[in-house]
Amino acid sequence: MSNIAVSFENVTKEYQQTAMFEQGIKGFILNLHKHIQTRSSSSYQALKNVSFEVKHGEFIALIGRNGAGKSTALGLIAGVLHPTLGRVAVNGRIAPLLELGAGFHSDLTGRENILVNGVLLGLTRKEVRAKADEIIEFSGLGRFIDQPMRTYSSGMYMRLGFSVAVSIEPDILLVDEVLAVGDESFQKQCMNKMKEFKARGTTIIFVTHSLKSADDLCDRAILLHHGEVACIGEKQAVYEYYRTQID
Amino acid sequence: MSKYHYYLELLIVLISKELKIRYKSTVFGYLWSVASPLAFALTFYVVFSHAMRIDMESYLVFLLSGMFPWQYFNNSVNQSPGVFLGNANLIKKVTFPRIMLALAMIGNNAIHFLFALPVLFAFLWGNDVDFHWSNIPWILVLFLNQSLIVLGTVLFVGTSNLFFRDMENLTQVCMNLLFYATPVIYPVKSLPEQYAVVLNLNPMMQVTELWHELFLKNQVDFGLLSSSFLYNLAICVVGYCWYRKMEKRFAEVV
Ligand SMILES: Nc1ncnc2c1ncn2[C@@H]1O[C@H](COP(=O)(O)OP(=O)(O)O)[C@@H](O)[C@H]1O
Ligand SMILES: [Mg+2]
Numbered sequence: 343m344s345n346i347a348v349s350f351e352n353v354t355k356e357y358q359q360t361a362m363f364e365q366g367i368k369g370f371i372l373n374l375h376k377h378i379q380t381r382s383s384s385s386y387q388a389l390k391n392v393s394f395e396v397k398h399g400e401f402i403a404l405i406g407r408n409g410a411g412k413s414t415a416l417g418l419i420a421g422v423l424h425p426t427l428g429r430v431a432v433n434g435r436i437a438p439l440l441e442l443g444a445g446f447h448s449d450l451t452g453r454e455n456i457l458v459n460g461v462l463l464g465l466t467r468k469e470v471r472a473k474a475d476e477i478i479e480f481s482g483l484g485r486f487i488d489q490p491m492r493t494y495s496s497g498m499y500m501r502l503g504f505s506v507a508v509s510i511e512p513d514i515l516l517v518d519e520v521l522a523v524g525d526e527s528f529q530k531q532c533m534n535k536m537k538e539f540k541a542r543g544t545t546i547i548f549v550t551h552s553l554k555s556a557d558d559l560c561d562r563a564i565l566l567h568h569g570e571v572a573c574i575g576e577k578q579a580v581y582e583y584y585r586t587q588i589d
Numbered sequence: 590m591s592k593y594h595y596y597l598e599l600l601i602v603l604i605s606k607e608l609k610i611r612y613k614s615t616v617f618g619y620l621w622s623v624a625s626p627l628a629f630a631l632t633f634y635v636v637f638s639h640a641m642r643i644d645m646e647s648y649l650v651f652l653l654s655g656m657f658p659w660q661y662f663n664n665s666v667n668q669s670p671g672v673f674l675g676n677a678n679l680i681k682k683v684t685f686p687r688i689m690l691a692l693a694m695i696g697n698n699a700i701h702f703l704f705a706l707p708v709l710f711a712f713l714w715g716n717d718v719d720f721h722w723s724n725i726p727w728i729l730v731l732f733l734n735q736s737l738i739v740l741g742t743v744l745f746v747g748t749s750n751l752f753f754r755d756m757e758n759l760t761q762v763c764m765n766l767l768f769y770a771t772p773v774i775y776p777v778k779s780l781p782e783q784y785a786v787v788l789n790l791n792p793m794m795q796v797t798e799l800w801h802e803l804f805l806k807n808q809v810d811f812g813l814l815s816s817s818f819l820y821n822l823a824i825c826v827v828g829y830c831w832y833r834k835m836e837k838r839f840a841e842v843v
Contacts (some may be wrong), residue, residue, distance in 0.1 A: 351636040357841055422840040438682055445679050451609050461602040462683050490613075573836070 346433065347514055347545040348396040348419055350554035355389040355414050355569075357361065385552060388414040390569045391428070398434070399543040401536070401559050403550055403577060404567035405584060412549045415566065416516050434513025434545070437503060449493035452483055452502055455491055459506045470484070473509045480535075481505035482528070501528055508535055514545045533559065599685055601691035605701070611697070622701035623708050626653070626660045633774045645776070647805070650716045654804035655773035655797045658735060661702035662793060663764055665695050665739045668758040672747040677843035685839065687839055691743050699736065713804060721807050731799050734814070736820035738792045741828030748832045751842045760818050772797050792820050 388411045396402050404412050417423035420438040445462055446455045456477055460470030478487050481501045491499065507515070515536075536546060536559060548560065551569045561582035565573040565588070573583045612618040630652040637643045643697060645651065672694050673680060680687060706728070713720045750756035771793045774778070780788060788794055795817035802808045 358838075388692070396594065417681070417840060422681055424837045445682055447606065447610060449613055454606075454609065458602055458606050462597055462679065462685060464595070466598050467602065 345398050346395050346431070346435050347398045347538070348433075349390050349429075349431045350394050350415075350418075351429045351431075352425055353389055353392045353416060353418065353425045353430055354387060354509070355411075355423065356426040359384040359386060363401060372387050388569050389418075389425075389566075392569070392571055393428075394564055394571060394574055396545060396547065398545055398564075399540070400541050401546045401548065403548050403560040403563040403580075404566065405563055405580070406572075407551065407588065410566040411569040412566055413460070414569075416547065416549060419514070420516055424461045432514065435464065435510070436514045436516060437510050437569070438510035438516045439507045439518065446491050446499060446502070449490055451490055452481075452487040453478070456506055457500065459503075460510065462559040463510050465510055477502075477505045479509070480531075480567065482531075495514045497525055497528065498530050504535075508539070512544060514547065515539060516547050518549045519551070539586060596689065599689050600692055600696065603689060604696045607693055607697040608700070613805055619704065625658045625703045626705065626750035627708070630656045630661075637774065643775075647716050647718060650713055650718050651747055651776070651801065651805065652774060652801055654666075654741075655711050655771075657702060657705055658731075658797065658800050659768070659771065659773050659793070661698055662735065662796075663700075663744075663768070664738055664744050664763055665698045666746065666760060668694055668698075669746040670749040670750040670760055672743060673839060674747075674750055674843055680843050681840050685831065687836055688744070688829075691740065691747055694819060695736065695739055695743060698739075699732070702750070703732070709804070718805055720804055724803060724807055727803055727809055729743075730809075730814075732795070734799070735796050735826040736817055737818075738796065739819070744828035744832040748835050751835070751839060766789060768794065770794075772801075776801075790826055792817070795820070 345535050349584065365435050378445060392411075392415070404415060416438070417433055423433070423436075445459050445460070450458070453474070456474055457467065457470050460477075461467060462472070480489070481504075483498060486498065487493070491502075492548055494502075509524055516531075536548075540559065541545060546559075560577050562575060563573075563577040564571060565580050565584050567588055573586070615621060617624075630649065632653055634649045637649050638645075669691070672691050677688050679685075679690070710720065721770075744758055746756055770788060770791050777794070779796055795813055799813060799817060800807065802810060
């Protein structure tokens with residue numbers, strides 16, 4: 343059991359349709375009769391009875407079309423979402439890289455945001471301060487680090503976000519389609535960092551729909567389709583399946 | 590590192606983040622937190638003591654001693670609709686206890702309230718109200734007592750606003766009404782007896798009375814304090830339970 347980093351056991355995730363509340367209290371009251379009638383059908387299953395296991399040190403690509411449920415799966419692993427049915431088990435410290443620039447405040451400087459972000463990811467202030475130079479160095483932001491982040495480009499946001507996330511030395515790194523934003527040199531730097539992580543035994547779960555970007559790194563792939571695991575296994579086979587059956 | 594030590598670190602970082610943002614974007618940061626209750630109090634002072642000719646001894650200090658605590662409540666509640674919604678990107682990304690966001694916002698307002706108190710003392714002493722130093726610990730007690738309502742209300746409104754987005758407008762309207770239902774600009778005595786039951790439903794009623802007695806008369810009525818505490822605790826528990834019930838779904842609805 344201890345060599346399993348992430349396991350999904352018959353996981354179903356239902357989103358309640360928010361239409362019920364979208365129009366505020368007035369809309370809710372005016373449409374009350376409709377809500378009562380449609381109550382049972384007002385949820386949407388983003389994941390249906392999904393089961394898989396990821397071992398420690400594995401590099402997994404999670405692929406599938408838009409809306410297939412990839413981000414939902416990562417959210418469940420990160421612990422921000424909770425399964426409706428089934429069980430999600432995670433062993434180890436997680437660094438999520440789920441959204442571009444999440445958690446940065448644009449009025450604060452890059453350096454100030456490093457502190458906030460690092461603590462939000464689970465470090466103490468002291469630990470973040472000790473790593474600050476390393477983070478800044480890796481981000482390659484140079485003197486911009488003391489500028490407010492509203493002056494940053496989206497690529498620079500990305501650089502800082504990635505740099506903070508990797509600095510916490512996670513056991514499990516979750517990457518959701520964010521790396522595409524950085525320029526080529528930074529993408530290369532990220533890939534190198536991930537190689538380094540892989541060599542060190544970090545588990546990486548990487549969401550992508552461009553099949554190329556993780557090709558040479560990943561071991562296995564999981565293909566999600568309409569919230570179900572359509573195919574899981576050796577990456578070449580899964581990619582082939584994706585190309586022929588789904589794309 | 591224990592869980593609670595980490596939560597404390599998180600709280601410190603979040604509060605100092607709020608303070609930094611506040612002080613970066615305004616030149617007179619601290620002054621505003623004093624100037625706005627002062628301006629309110631002065632307006633009411635001019636209107637009521639000159640235009641409407643209310644005859645009340647030291648009306649200005651009476652106004653101020655209710656206005657500063659009211660502002661702490663008012664500012665926190667008015668910010669509460671955005672306390673979770675405005676941090677959507679954090680809530681979707683990391684799994685810290687979401688209550689930290691509310692505590693950080695309230696902490697920020699609490700700091701401003703406490704740091705504005707010297708201005709109140711200056712007015713008290715300048716107007717021959719002899720407020721005793723020895724009563725400073727009571728300020729802390731009343732502050733904590735009031736913070737229970739603040740926390741309960743902020744959690745309730747902040748959580749509800751994720752599901753009913755018009756809490757923001759509703760809150761503004763309610764706070765305006767509540768202000769006039771709270772004895773900040775008039776003494777409790779002046780209220781007609783028959784409304785007492787209804788008006789006592791307002792938790793800020795007893796809280797404001799407690800502040801007045803402390804600042805103006807150096808008194809704390811234990812009966813009033815304990816009934817206020819029980820009421821405030823109940824509000825806090827209700828807000829907290831509602832928050833706990835919905836907390837798991839925050840990342841889905843922000
Ligand atoms: N917070 C939410 N509330 C309601 N439905 C959602 C929510 N998040 C995602 N969905 C729905 O769940 C499905 C899967 O979404 P997602 O996991 O983001 O897909 P992917 O990342 O693979 O593109 C989509 O159909 C989407 O519309
Ligand atoms: Mg997605």
